[in-house]
Amino acid sequence: MxxxxxxxxxxxxxxxxxxxxxxxxxxxxxxxxxxxxxxxxxxxxxxxxxxxxxxxxxxxxxxxxxxxxxxxxxxxxxxxxxxxxxxxxxxxxxxxxxxxxxxxxxxxxxxxxxxxxxxxxxxxxxxxxxxxxxxxxxxxxxxxxxxxxxxxxxxxxxxxxxxxxxxxxxxxxxxxNMNKRQWGKFMLNVGVNQTVALIEGDYGEIQKDGKARDMMISAMREVIALSSYEGINLTEVDLQYWLEVVGKLSPHGKPSMRQDLEAKRKSELGLFAGTVVELGKKHGVHTPVNEELHRRIHEMEQEF
CATH class of the missing domain: 3.40.50.720 (NAD(P)-binding Rossmann-like Domain)
Structure with missing residues (x-):
């Protein structure tokens, strides 16, 4: 049909x-x-x-x-x-x-x-x-x-x-293997959306070496650590794949979370850092980068 x-x-x-x-x-x-x-x-x-x-x-x-x-x-x-x-x-x-x-x-x-x-x-x-x-x-x-x-x-x-x-x-x-693909995209969102939103920048800021890109990758690696407990088993190979995806985006573009904060709308913070922190507690895995992202972006949203 x-x-x-x-x-x-x-x-x-x-x-x-x-x-x-x-x-x-x-x-x-x-x-x-x-x-x-x-x-x-x-x-x-x-x-x-x-x-x-x-x-x-x-x-x-x-x-x-x-x-x-x-x-x-x-x-x-x-x-x-x-x-x-x-x-x-x-x-x-x-x-x-x-x-x-x-x-x-x-x-x-x-x-x-x-x-x-x-x-x-x-x-x-x-x-x-x-x-x-x-x-x-x-x-x-x-x-x-x-x-x-x-x-x-x-x-x-x-x-x-x-x-x-x-x-x-x-x-x-x-x-x-869409289950793994979705976890890979989730890893990307956790790193890119939150970092660009926090620094109030665009894709160009995380496409170049520096503190913003380091924060993004650290947040993504926390997802990799959690994925093994959930039976997904993301690796550094998956990280590199999604970094290549990011590298092809327009440097002047912005992820949805950044667009939400610009418009003074509540973002999907709970869906990203919130989920990572919750899974970290569930499995006893430390997630300091996402905890910091959650705290600082939540503070930004409180000002709306």
Whole structure:
């Protein structure tokens, strides 16, 4: 069964990125952006722009009855996931595939618990440097979506999505060990997002040698230490892989956490340092760098 109808919930930097791309590849009637009435009115009044181009989206509220989606993409912040899960109920059918582009290592568990893990494909969005300011999103690198089952890629569900992504020219990569890939991306977020947010800089600051890059790598190594207790076993090879990913980003780009603090919004601090510190206590592993990052960024947020 081919993928025809796609629904996206969340119009942050990634929601706009994928929505704008798909809007040029499939009929407008087959792409739905799910949002509440007030958000839709704001989007329609002010417009949503991607690299200076006005996005042509079809908006639907969670209450509207629609034809089932073959693919639902979650592109919200983790704090908004609970509401987002409920907002897509009228879009879910027997053959719906869920794909989450959220940071962290737990969104698939939340979605799968609600709708069933048979509908889940595990995903990591990497290599993009999209920045959103107001209704304007911009990027230099589109990046790729890496996906697969939690373990393995040889399933009809994976093939359906891979065939669709090939058809719509969506850059992707299949990974037979998505559990490890997600932990690798989590390690990256822990280092990059928090360090750049703390120093109030951009990717360029952690792409060059110095105190900021040292802090980033130290925070990432604490995740490596914890991963063995969780059965993931990240290594220095994985660290180097993700450092290479960071090195290819626009030096003027900024991660989502930095964008949140600039806008004086609560960030995903609990999802990053909070998770590391909690796992450290669970396994008796010292996590001083993430403890410091948590304390200092929390202090910044207290001033909002």
């Amino acid at each position: 081919k993928i025809k109808n796609v629904s996206i919930v969340g119009l942050g930097a990634l929601g706009i990125l994928y929505g704008h791309h798909l809007s040029k590849k499939i009929p407008k009637m087959n792409l739905r952006i799910i949002a509440d009435k007030d958000r839709i009115e704001k989007y329609q009044k002010n417009g949503i722009y991607c690299n200076g181009e006005l996005c042509d989206f079809q908006y639907v509220t969670p209450e509207e009855t629609v034809e089932s989606a073959d693919l639902i993409i979650f592109a919200v912040k983790f704090s908004g996931l609970h509401d987002a899960i409920k907002s897509v109920e009228k879009h879910v059918g027997d053959n719906t595939i869920f794909l989450s582009t959220l940071n962290g290592i737990s969104s698939e568990r939340e979605i799968g618990t609600y709708y069933g893990f048979d509908k889940i494909l595990y995903c990591v969005a990497q290599g993009m440097d999209a920045v959103k300011e107001g209704n304007q999103q911009s990027y230099d690198n589109f990046g790729i979506l890496c996906f697969g089952e939690k373990e393995g890629i040889d399933t009809p569900k994976v093939k359906r999505l891979a065939d669709f992504f090939q058809e719509v020219e969506m850059p992707f990569e299949l990974d037979a």
